[in-house]
Amino acid sequence: GENVEQHPSTLSxxxxxxxxxxxxxxxxxxxxxxxxxxxxxxxxxLIIDIRSNVGEKKDQRIAVTLNKTAKHFSLHITETQPEDSxxxxxxxxxxxxxxxxxxxxxxxxxxx
Amino acid sequence: xxVVSQHPSRVICKSGTSVKIECRSLDFQATTMFxxxxxxxxxxxxxxxxxxxxxxxxxQGVEKDKFLINHASLTLSTLTVTSAHPEDSSFYICSARDSxxxxxxxxxxxxxxxxxxxx
Numbered sequence: 001g002e003n004v005e006q007h008p009s010t011l012s013x014x015x016x017x018x019x020x021x022x023x024x025x026x027x028x029x030x031x032x033x034x035x036x037x038x039x040x041x042x043x044x045x046l047i048i049d050i051r052s053n054v055g056e057k058k059d060q061r062i063a064v065t066l067n068k069t070a071k072h073f074s075l076h077i078t079e080t081q082p083e084d085s086x087x088x089x090x091x092x093x094x095x096x097x098x099x100x101x102x103x104x105x106x107x108x109x110x111x112x
Numbered sequence: 113x114x115v116v117s118q119h120p121s122r123v124i125c126k127s128g129t130s131v132k133i134e135c136r137s138l139d140f141q142a143t144t145m146f147x148x149x150x151x152x153x154x155x156x157x158x159x160x161x162x163x164x165x166x167x168x169x170x171x172q173g174v175e176k177d178k179f180l181i182n183h184a185s186l187t188l189s190t191l192t193v194t195s196a197h198p199e200d201s202s203f204y205i206c207s208a209r210d211s212x213x214x215x216x217x218x219x220x221x222x223x224x225x226x227x228x229x230x231x
Contacts, residue, residue: 014145019122032218034218034219034220036222040226041227042224042225042226043116043118043205043222043223043224044156044205045222046220046221046222049218049219051218083164089155089156095218096182097220099146099158099161100146100157100158102156102218103155104154104155105153105154
């Protein structure tokens with residue numbers, strides 16, 4: 001089955017700096033890679049996703065890159081703000097109807 | 113759009129009782145819903161996949177007789193924890209797949225979660 005690894009487990013950055021979270025996956029058949037933000041006591045919120053036919057996707061301060069050859073994908077947050085502080089999860093899926101395999105999460109703290 | 117609600121948000125019950133958690137897709141139809149369990153500071157663990165009008169598919173190690181799942185309509189799935197015990201205390205989260213949404217058929221939207229405490 002699929003194995004998703006996520007690094008780092010914790011990350012602290014100064015407000016305004018960039019944050020990068022990396023994930024690797026094992027199953028080359030995976031073709032959908034979403035990123036979720038989870039605040040304390042709440043459910044995960046989809047923030048960005050990418051499919052295997054695209055190498056990069058950007059939405060304002062958030063971007064995701066995918067390297068299919070190396071089987072890794074990364075979340076980039078620029079100009080970080082205190083409200084970006086949360087736990088971020090990556091996931092991999094083989095597509096429609098298939099389950100998500102989640103990474104172990106990264107606790108991001110943005111220091112004002 | 114793509115909002116998923118859960119009810120209740122918190123529940124405290126005595127050991128041996130049953131608890132029902134509802135998961136609703138508010139503005140889309142969800143043929144598939146998923147139930148997850150999350151322990152403190154850990155990742156999400158898939159418990160079962162719920163398809164409208166058919167039996168749920170449970171992950172290995174999840175007791176189907178203990179965690180009853182019903183997906184009777186395209187907007188509602190329920191998880192019933194039967195004869196709950198303290199070890200069932202956890203954060204339960206559902207998600208729904210919006211197959212017809214702009215996000216594409218793969219996208220899952222999560223509910224806010226239900227904190228279950230069994231005394």
